[in-house]
Amino acid sequence: MNQNKNHKVVTLVLICFSVYLTASAMSLIFNVHWQPLDRVNLLSDLFVYKTEPSAKNTKASTQKIITEQSPEQDFQLYKKPEFITNFYKGDSICALPRLAAKIARLQKTKKGKIRIAYFGDSMIEGDLLTQTLRRLLQQELGGYGVGFVPITSNVNGFRQTVTCAASGWKDTNFMTSGAKNLYISGHIFTGNGTAQYRDNTIKNNDVSIRKSILFGKADNGSLTFNNQTISINGKEWVNSQMLSDDTSHTIKIHSNTASMPLYGVSFESENGVFLDNFSFRGITGVELAKINDEVFEAINQNTPYDLIVLQYGVNLLFRPNDKNYDYYAQRMVPVLARLKKDFPNTDFLLISSADRAFRYNGEMKTAVGMPNLIQTQAQLAFENGLAFYNQFESMGGENAIVKWAQQNPPLANKDYIHPNAKGGDVLAEKIFRAMMNDYKKYNPKTKNKK
Structure with missing residues (x-):
């Protein structure tokens, strides 16, 4: 008889513990809170808590509890x-x-x-x-596309991904005393220079590539691109102007405005x-x-x-x-x-x-x-x-x-x-x-x- 009563007590305790544990877990998982339970939540010590004002009441006394594990x-x-x-x-x-x-x-x-x-x-x-x-x-x-290419570089003869032939440019860079307004490449190019580029990374001749010129602040600048004269204007510190969007992977430019600050060109597909x-x-x-x-x-x-x-x-x-x-x-x-x-x-x-x-x-x-x-x-x-x-x-x-x-x-x-x-x-x-x-x-x- 006593054994039967003990069994019933153990069963009751286990049932109550299971319900209590389930309620504690559900409270945290679904962010549903009841103040008496929050104070004695079985799982509270397993989580880091922070509070933020309730959307309905911004008073500090009204809070909702957010759980966040901190690695x-x-x-x-x-x-x-x-x-x-x-x-x-x-x-x-x-x-x-x-x-x-x-x-x-x-x-x-x-x-x-x-x-x-x-x-x-x-x-x-x-x-x-x-x-x-x-x-x-x-x-x-x-x-597709090699991305950014500087106007010219001391490794033009070494770099394999781009063929570049350039002349007539003044290069102001990190090593130039008093250099200002440099691009993130560490260079800025001016002068009546000429350059021709070919993107060698693109093996598919049917891919359309957007070719752009990157430049600094320019007012009424002029550039010859593939034998056509185009105007270059930009009020930002860094500007980009599309030169062409076609399947050609070669471009040629010449700066008609010696003072115009140029940074480089870019070759990019649409995505x-x-x-x-x-x-x-x-x-x-x-x-x-x-x-x-x-x-x-x-x-x-x-x-x-x-x-x-x-x-x-x-x-x-x-x-x-x-x-x-x-x-x-x-x-x-x-x-x-x-x-x-x-x-x-x-x-x-x-x-x-x-x-x-x-x-x-x-x-x-x-x-x-x-x-x-x-x-x-x-x-x-x-x-x-x-x-x-x-x-x-x-x-x-x-x-x-x-x-x-x-x-x-x-x-x-x-x-x-x-x-x-x-x-x-x-x-x-x-x-x-x-x-x-x-x-x-x-x-x-x-x-x-x-």
């Missing part, structure tokens, strides 16, 4: 190779959510453009690395992914501080970028025994702050330095300051809300550049600094896979941490 951050994630991280733990955290949202939309509708600005030094000069990354992205997501190469030899990234906010803002207003990539570092390793890069971090912080302010809807990806070597005791080895530099760059990303990619570890870590230069066939030059074209392809493929793996984590129904 843990782990700075050590910067060491992981072939991986894009925003330092939040978890296999479902997308580090580049804005870019991922655009990719999802483009895949669904096949309409629209994704723009990527890829800044770097001589490691991407001549479109190395970026030419392969662009090709892989366009193969995966659509799009797809477009990656602009902004390489400048010998810089570290702090030079971007020389670009006016008005230039950044004009670009963001008219042709905004969905992703800005910053790949620098190798030029900080110019002395073999340097180990402290705090001075660099101090100078880069305001640059990153300006970029984030002027491109508020853009994802940012900081890519670390690749490996470089010096001779120590007669043997080529990774620079002794490399670990400190990579950690400094990761700290910049961590503290300023940028995603991070460890290129040093992705290419193999310590002494990778030595192995790359000495293997057969080689992947790097014997300067033990620069990957060659084959090495650039390898680096690009790794970055592409990391980007696609990050995109797979994107879930439009959840708020990915940024």
Whole structure:
């Protein structure tokens, strides 16, 4: 008899507990609240709560409870190779959510453009690395065209993705004393110059490509395009004017107004992914501080970028025994702050330095300051809300550049600094896979941490 009563008590307790647990869960899931239950909710300690004013009553006393899980951050994630991280733990955290949202939309509708600005030094000069990354992205997501091309360049004879023959231009750039009003490429071109371009990335001759000229403030300027004179006018710091939209992949221009500031030309199809190469030899990234906010803002207003990539570092390793890069971090912080302010809807990806070597005791080895530099760059990303990619570890870590230069066939030059074209392809493929793996984590129904 007593056993039967005990059984009934246990059953009753279990039933009450189940009802209580279910009510607690339903309260959180459907955001339905009853004050007595909220005070003793069985699941409340499993969630982080914040409050916001009720839509019906804005008084502070009337609140609705919102649950939000807060992922843990782990700075050590910067060491992981072939991986894009925003330092939040978890296999479902997308580090580049804005870019991922655009990719999802483009895949669904096949309409629209994704723009990527890829800044770097001589490691991407001549479109190395970026030419392969662009090709892989366009193969995966659509799009034709090399994107931005400067009016002229010191690597015209080296770059394979564009054929450019240019003469008669004055180049004012990052290295010019007192230079002002530079484009984000670090250049501005003036003079009665002539240039002819061919986009070599397009293999389909039936693809219609929009060719445009990019320029600064111009009043009653004149340009000869394919033997026709056209007027160039623009009141913005950055202006774009279409020259043609057809299946021709070659254009020729001549500036009839010597004072007119020109930046470059662009080749783009109607839809797809477009990656602009902004390489400048010998810089570290702090030079971007020389670009006016008005230039950044004009670009963001008219042709905004969905992703800005910053790949620098190798030029900080110019002395073999340097180990402290705090001075660099101090100078880069305001640059990153300006970029984030002027491109508020853009994802940012900081890519670390690749490996470089010096001779120590007669043997080529990774620079002794490399670990400190990579950690400094990761700290910049961590503290300023940028995603991070460890290129040093992705290419193999310590002494990778030595192995790359000495293997057969080689992947790097014997300067033990620069990957060659084959090495650039390898680096690009790794970055592409990391980007696609990050995109797979994107879930439009959840708020990915940024």
